[in-house]
Amino acid sequence: MSCKATFQSTTKTRQKVLQSKDDWNDYVFHRRTVKELAKENNLGERQIRRRLGRAATDQPSGYIFNNLIEDKTVPVILLIDTTYFDCFGVMVFRCYNRRRNLMWQFVGHESNDGYLDGIAELEKHGYVILAVICDGKRWLLGLISKKYPAQLCQFHMVKTVTRYITRYPILPAGKELLWITLSLKNATENEFKEKLMGWFFKWQHFLNEKTIDDYETNKSHFTHDRMRSAYAALISNIRYLFIYQKFPTYGIPNTTNSIDGTFSQVKQKVHVHRGLATNKQMAMISDLLRGEKTT
Secondary structure: OOOOOOOOOOHHHHHHHHHHHHHHHHHHHOOOOOOHEEEHHHHOOOHHHHHHHHOOOOOOOOOOEEEOOOOOOOOEEEEEEEEOOOOOEEEEEOOOOOEEEEEEEEEOOOOOHHHHHHHHHHHHHOOOOOEEEOOEEEEEEEHHHHOOOOOEOOHHHHHHHHHHOOOOOOOHHHHHHHHHHHHHHOHHHHHHHHHHHHHHHHOOOHHHHHEEEEEEEEEEHHHHHHHHHHHOOOOOOOOOOOOOOHHOOOOOOOOOOOHHHHHHHHHHHHHHHHOOHHHHHHHHHHHHHHOOOOO
C-alpha cells in the first residue's frame, strides 16, 4: 500500500485471454449467440461482449496471408473472386489443389489491378501458379492470360447469357441459343464453336432485323439487341471457356464453384450475428477464411 504501485496477476490475465478466445471460437464457428454464451458462463451479456472484443483483433489494410499453409512447393491452381458485405468487400485468392484460401484483402470494390497485384504478391511469397480461374470481369482474363492460362468460369458464362435472354426464352432463336449455352460443360471447344456458328448462320437475318424509332430521321435499333448481346458475349469469351481442356494434366476446374461455396458458408455464419461492428465482422471473416479456430 505504501509504494502505491498496482499490478495484475499474469496468470489471471492469461486466463482471461484464453476464456476470450474460447468464447470467440464458439461465437464464430459454432454460431453461438451472446445470450447463449452469457447463460453458459453465468455472466452478463456486457461481459461476454467485452471478451469478444478482446479476441477480435483488428485486420491489416493490406493482404492477409493464411499462416497455416507451410508447404509452398505444391503448384497452385488459383481461384480469384470478390464478395461483398454491408460496408466492404473481401477479395479472396484460393488454391483449388489444397482447398484452402491462401490470401485475402478487404476492399471497397474489386479491380483488375487488385487481382494482378495479389497474384504478384503470392509469387513473391514463393507460390508457383499454374493457372487462374475467375469470373468474366471486363478485361481481366486478357490481362491474366498474358502470363498464365486463364479459365473463365462456365457457370458465370451461363449466367451472363441468361441475363440477356432469360432462363425461359420465348422466341425459337433464344431457346436454341440457351440449349447451346447449357451444353458448355459437356462440349469440346470445336463442338461448341460449330454449334454456335451454325446457330448464327441460321438466324443471321433474324438478328439483323431493325426497328425504326423515327421515320422522319430514319433512326433505328436492332430489334433483338439482347439476343445479339448474348451471342457477342459467347463469341468474345470462347477462347477462355475451354482452357481446362488444353491442360488436362493440370486438373483445372471449369467453374469457380469452390470459392463460391466458401463465400456462401462465410456469409451464412456472419448473417447469424447481424449488427456486428465492422472490425469484429472483419475479424470473424478472416478466421472463417483461414478455416481454423483461434488458439
